[in-house]
Amino acid sequence: MNEQMIQEFRQRLSDGQKVIGPFMKTCDPAFVEAAGWAGMDFVILDMEHGPINIQNLQNNIRASQVAGVFPVVRVGSISEEAIGRALDIGAAAIEVPQICTAQDARRAIELARFHPLGHRGVCRFVRSAHYSNLPKEGYFRSANEILIIAQLEGTEAIKNLEDILEVPGIDILFIGPYDLSQSLGVPGQVTHPDVIRQMQTIVDRAKEKQITVGTFSDSPETLALWAGAGVQYIAYSVDVGLFTDTCRGLKKQFTALDTPLGSA
Numbered sequence: 306m307n308e309q310m311i312q313e314f315r316q317r318l319s320d321g322q323k324v325i326g327p328f329m330k331t332c333d334p335a336f337v338e339a340a341g342w343a344g345m346d347f348v349i350l351d352m353e354h355g356p357i358n359i360q361n362l363q364n365n366i367r368a369s370q371v372a373g374v375f376p377v378v379r380v381g382s383i384s385e386e387a388i389g390r391a392l393d394i395g396a397a398a399i400e401v402p403q404i405c406t407a408q409d410a411r412r413a414i415e416l417a418r419f420h421p422l423g424h425r426g427v428c429r430f431v432r433s434a435h436y437s438n439l440p441k442e443g444y445f446r447s448a449n450e451i452l453i454i455a456q457l458e459g460t461e462a463i464k465n466l467e468d469i470l471e472v473p474g475i476d477i478l479f480i481g482p483y484d485l486s487q488s489l490g491v492p493g494q495v496t497h498p499d500v501i502r503q504m505q506t507i508v509d510r511a512k513e514k515q516i517t518v519g520t521f522s523d524s525p526e527t528l529a530l531w532a533g534a535g536v537q538y539i540a541y542s543v544d545v546g547l548f549t550d551t552c553r554g555l556k557k558q559f560t561a562l563d564t565p566l567g568s569a
Contacts, residue, residue: 307370307395307397308447308450310370310373310375310397311397311398311450311451311452312450314346314347314375314397314398314452315450315452315476317346318476318477318517318537318538321537322537323532323536323537323538323539324346324347324375324537324538324539325345325346325347325539325540325541326340326345326346326347326348326349326374326375326377326540326541327340327345327348327349327540327541327542327543327544327547328348328349328351328355328379328521328540328542328543328544329348329349329350329351329355329357329365329543329544330351330354330355330356330357330543330544330545331544331545332355332356332357332358332361332365334364334365334367334368335368336544337350337365337368337369337372337374337376338368338369338371338372339372340372340374340544341368341369341371341372341373341374342372345374346374346375347374347375347376347377347398347538348365348369348374348375348376348377349377349378349379349400349540350362350365350366350369350376350377350378350379350396351379351543352378352379352380352381352387352391353379353380353381353382353402359390359394362378362391362394363394363395363432366378366394366395366396367395370395375397375398376395376396376397376398377396377397377398377399377400377452377454378391378396378398378399378400379399379400379401379402379456380399380400380401380402381402382402382403383401383402383403383404383409383412383413383416384416385416385425385426388401388413388416388417388425389416389425389426392417392425392433392448392451393428393431393432393433394431394432394433395432395433396433396451397451397452398451398452398453398454398476398477399413399417399451399452399453399454400454400456400479401413401453401454401455401456402456402458402481403456403458404455404456404457404458404462404469405457405458405459405461405462405465406461406462406465406468406469407465407468407469407471407472410455410469410472410475411472413453413455414453414472414474414475417451417453418449418474419445419448419449420445422449422474423449425448427445429441429444433448434448452476452477453474453475453476453477454475454476454477454478454479454519454538455469455475455477455478455479456479456480456481457469457478457479457480457481457485457507458481458484458485458488459484459485459487459488460485460488460489461488463485463503463506463507466506466507466510467510470510470511470514470516475516476516476517477516477517477518477519477538478507478511478516478517478518478519479518479519479520479521479538479540480504480507480508480518480519480520480521481520481521482495482500482504482520482521482522482527483495483521485500485503485504486500489503495527496526496527496530501530504520504531505534508531508534508535508536512535517537517538518535518536518537518538519536519537519538519539519540520536520538520539520540521539521540521541522539522540522541522542523541523542523543523546528541
């Protein structure tokens with residue numbers, strides 16, 4: 306765990322800066338490093354919708370630290386094992402899906418914090434504690450500084466929004482537009498008026514409570530929309546999606562060439 310990296314990321318959000326980064330599904334540390342060298346602010350290492358395992362994850366976190374990009378782990382569930390293992394190997398933030406109630410949010414926070422803020426499982430012989438090289442007291446204190454990102458899921462979360470916003474310890478409230486679109490009966494239509502309206506309500510209420518808001522975008526149009534609405538933490542597309550888009554664009558450009566290869 307890089308305490309300075311966490312403090313600097315927190316400060317940027319506190320200062321009102323916007324940050325951007327992709328979800329990562331390839332499991333290849335080279336893609337994480339490339340994102341960092343390219344200037345991305347964070348990467349989301351995805352254990353909910355992706356093939357990554359705990360060993361891949363550890364090496365991807367190492368790659369993020371080499372390239373100076375903030376490592377967020379989206380865990381697969383609200384469970385002691387999922388959250389604890391991600392933090393033990395050095396996640397600087399955890400993004401927790403399936404937050405539908407205030408109880409869900411409180412449980413995620415309790416599993417991610419040591420006493421007195423929670424009851425995370427204790428082991429100091431882990432990577433985040435530099436394999437016991439960090440002084441115990443300092444480690445347990447600094448470990449409680451990791452960011453907790455609560456990912457809202459669908460209409461149930463919207464129904465319970467006010468209660469969720471009252472839970473202390475949420476650093477970022479993340480809106481999943483695709484899950485929301487499905488729960489509203491328009492799966493995949495992330496710019497449907499009903500989806501936009503519900504998302505804007507969440508953004509407005511969270512900002513009133515001074516909670517940073519995040520969301521997912523996979524087009525320049527939605528990126529501009531939500532950045533303009535005050536969303537600070539924007540997950541833009543996915544490593545494999547960005548690669549696919551680039552390949553598709555290159556093929557289209559190549560096909561449009563008037564001069565065949567080999568002709569003068």
